[in-house]
Amino acid sequence: MIDRTHDLPLVRQAALLRLSRSSLYYEAQPVPEAELVIMRRIDALHLDYPFAGSRMLRDLLRGEGVSIGREMVRTMMRRMCIEALYRRPNTSKPCPGHKIYPYLLRRLAVDRPNQVWCMDITYIPMAHGFVYLAAVVDWFSRRVLAWRVSITMEVDFCLEAVEEALARHGKRTIFNTDQGSQFTSAAFTGLLLENGIAISMDGRGSWRDNVFVERLWRSVKYEEVVCCERFASA
Numbered sequence: 001m002i003d004r005t006h007d008l009p010l011v012r013q014a015a016l017l018r019l020s021r022s023s024l025y026y027e028a029q030p031v032p033e034a035e036l037v038i039m040r041r042i043d044a045l046h047l048d049y050p051f052a053g054s055r056m057l058r059d060l061l062r063g064e065g066v067s068i069g070r071e072m073v074r075t076m077m078r079r080m081c082i083e084a085l086y087r088r089p090n091t092s093k094p095c096p097g098h099k100i101y102p103y104l105l106r107r108l109a110v111d112r113p114n115q116v117w118c119m120d121i122t123y124i125p126m127a128h129g130f131v132y133l134a135a136v137v138d139w140f141s142r143r144v145l146a147w148r149v150s151i152t153m154e155v156d157f158c159l160e161a162v163e164e165a166l167a168r169h170g171k172r173t174i175f176n177t178d179q180g181s182q183f184t185s186a187a188f189t190g191l192l193l194e195n196g197i198a199i200s201m202d203g204r205g206s207w208r209d210n211v212f213v214e215r216l217w218r219s220v221k222y223e224e225v226v227c228c229e230r231f232a233s234a
Helices: 010-017 021-025 033-048 054-063 070-080 156-169 186-194 209-233
Strands: 116-125 130-138 144-150 174-177 198-201
Touching: 010 021, 033 054, 033 070, 033 116, 033 209, 054 070, 116 156, 116 209, 130 156, 130 209, 144 156, 156 186, 186 198
Parallel strands: 116 174, 174 198
Antiparallel strands: 116 130, 130 144
């Protein structure tokens, strides 16, 4: 949005876009290797103990000799988009201003394939850094219908996965997600509404829904990603 070759001064451009002047000169820095090692370990512990929050993960890491505080653990968890799974009033924090749709799966008998689809995002550790994986999953069969990988949390890769799933498998009645900012964005909900799909979002009393997708993430990370890393290093 900022055009450094434009006649309009940068200060004025920043003011019109309501951007901080300091952000004009910010350059993204890579995550230090030491932090990546800890993040990979947090990710592995999260798969073993999905109910563990930042305090428990901090204690587990300290038990392994890693000197770390709860705030740093919480920051890394947010960066990796992981959180403890347990019953609580609100399963995710939506972006302010985004419309939240009601949860439609309560007391609904999902008894056939392609009746309900769901989608989630997870963190995948790499040799240098990490990426985000989004997958569209059939609720009944647990089949992965489409997936995309991205280095950012922008909504574009989620839209691409949904578009592929629709192109390959046709329109479905209900699409369920959490209340993450990607899924509550106008671009994402607009795509579903344009295709006549009812939107369902996890809320009160639906905390167990994530367990199904978390099981998929565990298989992907343990049986695919980790195995490939070990094979490559052998």
